[in-house]
Structures are given as C-alpha cells and as structure tokens.
Amino acid sequence: MSALRNLVSKEIKELFRDPKILIGMILVSIIIFPLLSKLVTYSVKSSTSLGRHFTIGLVDEDQTPLSRSLREYLTAIKNVDVIMYASTSQIGNLTQEVTAIIIIPKGFQANITSGLRAHIKVYTTFKPSSIFSQGSKGTFLTSLLKAYERYLSVFLLHNVAPNVNPSTILEPFNIKEGIFIKGKLIDIHPYAISQLLINYYFILPYSLFFLLLVSISISATAMAYEKERKTLETLLTLPISRVTIFLGKLIGSIIVALISSGAYVLGFIYYIRSIMNAVQAPISAGISRELLLKLGLLPTKLSYVLLSIVILMALISAISLALSLGAFAESVQSAQSISGILLPFIMIPWFLATFVDPSSLSLPVRLLLYAIPFTHVAIATRAAMENNYLALSIAALYLAIFTAIILYLTARFFSIEEKVLSSQLFKRWRRKS
Amino acid sequence: MYAIEVQDLVKIYEGGIKALRGVSFNVIPGEIFGVIGPNGAGKTTLMRIIATLLKPTSGTVKVLGHDVVHEAEEVRKIISYLPEEAGAYPNLTGLEYLTFMAKFYTNNEKELQEMIRNAARICNLGKRLYDRIKSYSKGMVRRLLVARTLMMKPKIALLDEPTSGLDVLHALYIRNVIRNYAKKFGTTVLLSSHNMLEVDYLCDRVAIINKGRIIAIGNPEELKEKYSAANLEEVFAKAVRQ
Numbered sequence: 205m206s207a208l209r210n211l212v213s214k215e216i217k218e219l220f221r222d223p224k225i226l227i228g229m230i231l232v233s234i235i236i237f238p239l240l241s242k243l244v245t246y247s248v249k250s251s252t253s254l255g256r257h258f259t260i261g262l263v264d265e266d267q268t269p270l271s272r273s274l275r276e277y278l279t280a281i282k283n284v285d286v287i288m289y290a291s292t293s294q295i296g297n298l299t300q301e302v303t304a305i306i307i308i309p310k311g312f313q314a315n316i317t318s319g320l321r322a323h324i325k326v327y328t329t330f331k332p333s334s335i336f337s338q339g340s341k342g343t344f345l346t347s348l349l350k351a352y353e354r355y356l357s358v359f360l361l362h363n364v365a366p367n368v369n370p371s372t373i374l375e376p377f378n379i380k381e382g383i384f385i386k387g388k389l390i391d392i393h394p395y396a397i398s399q400l401l402i403n404y405y406f407i408l409p410y411s412l413f414f415l416l417l418v419s420i421s422i423s424a425t426a427m428a429y430e431k432e433r434k435t436l437e438t439l440l441t442l443p444i445s446r447v448t449i450f451l452g453k454l455i456g457s458i459i460v461a462l463i464s465s466g467a468y469v470l471g472f473i474y475y476i477r478s479i480m481n482a483v484q485a486p487i488s489a490g491i492s493r494e495l496l497l498k499l500g501l502l503p504t505k506l507s508y509v510l511l512s513i514v515i516l517m518a519l520i521s522a523i524s525l526a527l528s529l530g531a532f533a534e535s536v537q538s539a540q541s542i543s544g545i546l547l548p549f550i551m552i553p554w555f556l557a558t559f560v561d562p563s564s565l566s567l568p569v570r571l572l573l574y575a576i577p578f579t580h581v582a583i584a585t586r587a588a589m590e591n592n593y594l595a596l597s598i599a600a601l602y603l604a605i606f607t608a609i610i611l612y613l614t615a616r617f618f619s620i621e622e623k624v625l626s627s628q629l630f631k632r633w634r635r636k637s
Numbered sequence: 638m639y640a641i642e643v644q645d646l647v648k649i650y651e652g653g654i655k656a657l658r659g660v661s662f663n664v665i666p667g668e669i670f671g672v673i674g675p676n677g678a679g680k681t682t683l684m685r686i687i688a689t690l691l692k693p694t695s696g697t698v699k700v701l702g703h704d705v706v707h708e709a710e711e712v713r714k715i716i717s718y719l720p721e722e723a724g725a726y727p728n729l730t731g732l733e734y735l736t737f738m739a740k741f742y743t744n745n746e747k748e749l750q751e752m753i754r755n756a757a758r759i760c761n762l763g764k765r766l767y768d769r770i771k772s773y774s775k776g777m778v779r780r781l782l783v784a785r786t787l788m789m790k791p792k793i794a795l796l797d798e799p800t801s802g803l804d805v806l807h808a809l810y811i812r813n814v815i816r817n818y819a820k821k822f823g824t825t826v827l828l829s830s831h832n833m834l835e836v837d838y839l840c841d842r843v844a845i846i847n848k849g850r851i852i853a854i855g856n857p858e859e860l861k862e863k864y865s866a867a868n869l870e871e872v873f874a875k876a877v878r879q
Binding site: 206207210213214217218221222433434435437438440441442444445 | 688713727728729740741769782
C-alpha cells in the first residue's frame with residue numbers, strides 16, 4: 205500500500221506541476237470562464253436596453269396630433285434622445301450618430317382614424333463592428349413602439365366604446381402554462397422547470413463527457429512521459445510489481461482528471477448561469493427541490509449511487525485503455541495521437557445517445573451503439589433523470605464486466621516488461637498502416 | 638554462490654538482430670566487474686536482461702541464486718540499476734526524487750533519512766537538492782541518479798555508463814564514490830562502459846565484449862600482460878583482431 209501511495213503522490217505532484225495541466229487545464233478554467241462570462245454579460249447588457257443610450261432620428265412626414273403624440277412619447281422615455289427631421293432627404297446629411305431612424309409616413313393618422321392599418325418604418329443603423337448588438341437594437345425599438353401601439357389601442361377603444369374595459373377586448377383571455385407529468389397537472393411554467401433542470405440534463409452529461417476526455421488525455425501520456433524523460437527503465441527495476449505501477453498511474457490520472465475537469469465544469473457552470481441570468485432573469489425561484497423530487501424529475505439517492513458506479517467504471521476502463529495504448533508510444537506527442545483512437549468510441553455514441561432517441565434507430569445500429577461501453581454512460585445519465593433503475597443497473601453491470609476485462613488485460617499487458625518498454629507493436633502496426 | 642551467474646546468454650531481437658550470441662561469465666560477491674566494448678557490442682542488452690527488463694532468447698542469468706526470468710521480483714529487491722540514458726522527473730526537486738525512490742526500499746523513517754543523507758553525500762548537490770530537477774545540468778542529473786542507485790547500499794549495483802555526461806572532475810569523483818562504496822559496503826558492481834580507462838581504474842575483473850560475444854576476460858593487469866598491451870584499449874584492439 206505504501207508503494208502505491210508513494211507512486212500516486214508522485215504522479216499527482218508531477219502532473220500538477222506540469223504547466224500544461226496546471227495552467228492549461230485548471231487555472232485557465234478558473235480564470236477564463238468567469239472572465240468570459242463577465243465579458244459576455246457586459247456585452248449582452250450593453251446591447252440591451254439596460255443602461256444604454258439611444259438617439260433616434262425621427263422623420264415626421266404626417267405632422268398630425270397622433271404623429272406628434274408618438275414623438276412626445278419617445279421623447280419622454282429615459283435614455284432616449286429624439287432628433288427631428290422634416291423629411292427623408294435630410295437624412296443623408298446627418299452629422300450626429302443615431303441608433304435608428306423612425307419614419308412616420310404621411311397618412312398615419314388618417315389611416316388609423318378611418319379604421320385602416322397604418323405603418324411606421326424603423327431603420328436601425330448598421331455597422332459591421334456592432335453586428336452582435338444589431339438584433340437587440342431593433343428588438344428594443346420595436347418593443348417601445350409596441351407599447352405605444354397598445355396605449356393607442358386603449359385610447360381608440362375608449363373613444364369608440366367608453367363603457368368597455370379595453371383590456372378585455374385586447375386580451376380577452378389569459379394563458380396560464382403548466383406541465384403534465386406522470387398523469388398529474390402541475391401549475392409550473394415549463395420554462396421555469398427547464399431552467400432548473402438544465403444542470404441535470406445538459407451540464408451533468410456534458411461534464412461527464414469532458415471528464416472522460418480529460419482522463420484519456422492525461423493517462424495516455426502518463427507512460428509516454430516516463431519514456432520521454434527516460435525514467436521508465438528505472439521505475440521497472442524497482443522492487444514493486446507492474447500492477448502497482450499501473451495502479452499508481454491509474455489512480456493518479458483519475459485524481460488529476462477529476463480535479464482538472466472539476467475546475468473546468470465549475471467554470472463552465474458559472475459561465476452558463478451568468479449568461480442565462482444576463483439574458484433572462486431566473487423565473488424558477490419558488491420551485492423547490494422537494495417538489496421536483498416528488499414529481500420524479502430529479503434522480504433519487506439510489507439513482508445517484510447507480511450512476512456513480514457507471515461513471516467510476518467508465519473512468520477506470522477509459523483510463524486503463526488509454527494507459528495501455530499510451531504505453532506503445534515513444535513520445536507524449538505520439539501518445540496523444542494514439543489516444544485519438546479512443547475518442548470516436550466516446551464521442552459518437554455520446555452524441556447519438558444524448559441527442560437521438562436510440563429507439564428511432566435501426567436494430568443493427570442500435571445494437572452496435574449499445575455494444576460500445578461508453579454509450580451506457582449517456583444512457584445512464586438519462587435513466588438517472590427518469591429514475592429508471594433497471595436501465596441504470598444494466599448499464600452498471602455492462603460497464604463493470606467491461607472494466608473487469610479491461611483491467612485484467614491491462615494488468616497482464618503491464619506485467620510483460622518488454623511490451624511496456626518498447627513500442628515494437630505500435631511500430632509494426634504503424635508500418636502496416 | 639556467485640553474485641551474478643551468466644550462462645550461454647543469447648538475445649535475438651524481433652527482426653533477427655543478434656545482440657548477444659552466447660555470453661557466459663560469473664561475478665564474485667563484492668567485486669567490481671567491468672563489461673567493456675564498443676557501441677552496439679551488446680553491453681546494454683546484457684545489463685537490461687540482468688536488470689529484469691528484457692527476457693533472454695536462451696541461456697540463464699542468476700542473481701544471488703535467483704533466476705532473472707522466473708524470480709524477477711526477488712531479483713529486483715537485490716539489484717539497483719542505473720540505465721545509460723536515465724532521466725529524472727523534472728517537476729520534482731532533487732530531494733523529492735530521492736525520497737520517492739527511497740520509499741520503495743524502506744518504510745522506516747530513520748532508514749529513509751539515512752538513505753537520503755547517503756544520497757546527498759554521493760551527489761554532492763548541496764542546496765540545489767531543493768530545486769526542481771528541470772533546472773539541473775546534465776551532469777547534475779547524472780550525479781543525482783548515481784546517488785539514487787547507491788543510496789540504499791544495494792547488494793548488487795548495475796551501472797551502465799555511470800559517468801556518461803560528466804566532466805572530468807565529476808567523473809573522477811563518481812568513480813571514487815563507486816570504488817569506496819563497493820569496498821565499504823561490500824556492494825557487487827557490474828559496470829558497463831566504452832571508456833576503457835575508466836574500467837581499468839575501477840574494475841577488479843573485466844570482460845571485453847564485441848558483436849555479442851565475450852572475446853577476453855580477466856584481471857586488467859593479466860589482460861594487459863596476456864596481450865602485451867599498455868592499456869585496455871590496446872588489449873581490446875588486439876583481442877578483436879585475433
């Protein structure tokens with residue numbers, strides 16, 4: 205045990221002191237994501253109405269009491285400046301920068317009072333440098349005009365039918381949204397639920413996917429580092445078993461991968477939440493975890509336990525495979541290329557299982573998909589949400605059997621020194637290919 | 638019992654390269670035995686087989702009576718091997734590296750500290766032991782590795798080109814350390830080198846190896862006398878011609 209602890213401690217020290225991991229995977233995640241979220245939040249906020257100053261060029265071709273009331277309405281809005289132009293011909297000589305130009309065409313009032321639909325033209329100033337805020341500028345102006353439109357509708361209705369509440373004509377009914385789940389009608393807005401469940405349905409699977417990729421990347425290079433630094437020969441002549449060396453690498457890689465991807469995932473969650481909050485204020489407040497649990501929308505403790513087994517098994521088997529493949533490489537660079545062999549077996553089933561309903565696939569494709577062990581991680585995350593214990597147990601069992609086989613083969617492989625020491629097999633394979 | 642007993646050792650690599658073609662010799666406990674020969678003679682293959690890293694194609698090697706193929710784990714408890722092109726973990730400090738290595742040989746804190754003190758004396762790196770190995774020169778790394786090999790007072794030390802990469806003064810220093818260590822602690826040393834003057838200075842007995850075969854074996858003085866040579870280089874040249 206002390207030899208194993210010694211090896212694991214060395215692995216962790218070495219990996220964490222490696223600038224590629226410390227800076228590239230941990231510090232960058234912790235620093236870049238919050239920084240990125242601040243930048244995105246700032247740009248989102250600055251491109252929306254909040255705190256933004258608008259200068260509107262208004263061309264009133266109608267010159268009627270109604271067009272004047274629209275002008276007064278716009279002028280009264282905080283953060284909006286209105287510059288008047290007598291006609292569109294003056295626009296070409298604009299000296300002041302405007303956010304948009306609003307044209308009230310002739311006949312605006314006449315159309316409205318005679319029961320016809322009138323038109324207002326809105327032109328937002330286009331600059332290639334402000335391409336991202338272009339849409340939000342237009343949306344903001346449209347929402348201002350919509351508010352005026354409603355005010356005008358109320359005014360007109362009041363003139364036509366003074367005894368009727370205009371709201372009951374404009375909005376004769378309200379829509380109250382809810383969800384229908386497991387035979388129950390629940391008065392919770394679907395968006396509020398999805399806002400809450402995004403952690404589970406998006407961030408959790410994404411984090412697991414990332415964790416597997418990081419683990420493979422770290423462990424595939426673990427043996428190559430030893431070869432490249434010429435430390436492997438010494439290590440293999442120490443009074444410790446090959447299996448202990450392998451376990452040291454395995455545990456060290458798992459710990460470093462967990463910490464690195466943990467930092468990444470924390471940074472990523474912070475980033476996603478910041479952006480979501482900036483775009484739309486959370487409306488999920490008031491929905492308790494207990495309610496979600498009661499509705500069966502969150503995994504139970506048993507689901508978590510089964511899912512944890514699946515994740516652990518997937519990690520061990522992925523790292524064992526990567527360690528074995530990496531042992532054929534002579535350098536870190538070639539180890540990274542070799543570990544690329546594993547990536548399609550993680551990415552393709554992952555995307556298929558996450559975004560495609562497996563039952564919609566043909567039987568041979570489905571069987572092929574299910575035969576790939578890492579598909580079961582994606583299946584298990586989905587099953588955990590639905591508390592489908594049978595699917596979770598099958599995934600855990602399948603991955604446990606696969607992991608046991610991989611561990612046995614890897615332990616056997618690492619017990620043959622010459623294979624670990626040389627890359628003969630890989631060289632032969634490369635020559636053939 | 639011999640410290641190392643090599644019998645008819647043959648190693649043929651994949652692709653048919655014959656690195657060793659029937660090598661036999663014995664090393665007596667406590668002696669410094671040198672294997673000399675040009676590059677590609679089979680010295681490193683021989684060392685790797687004795688160090689349990691490679692399996693022989695045929696023949697046997699016993700280390701203090703333990704077979705290197707069938708009792709590899711026992712052999713690893715006895716030997717300490719310094720490969721020719723060895724490196725150390727660049728992100729550890731010299732002290733951390735020595736501590737990491739020493740922990741495989743003892744669980745006793747007192748023994749551990751004694752080993753580290755030994756290593757510090759051998760490598761003579763002083764305060765630089767607290768620096769990361771990546772800041773060391775090639776010579777400093779080699780001194781650290783020699784110290785790592787000898788710090789646990791092994792019964793058998795396998796040193797493949799121990800002074801490679803060292804300047805004249807440090808090479809001389811390391812040679813003295815090896816010599817004194819063997820004498821003081823009774824360590825058997827099997828040393829390979831293509832530096833024949835080094836072997837002449839250090840070894841009690843020498844085997845000259847060429848193209849996978851031992852072409853001469855004996856005490857350096859005996860060999861010089863036998864081949865009427867002034868030094869081992871001349872012995873080698875004459876032995877190859879015969």
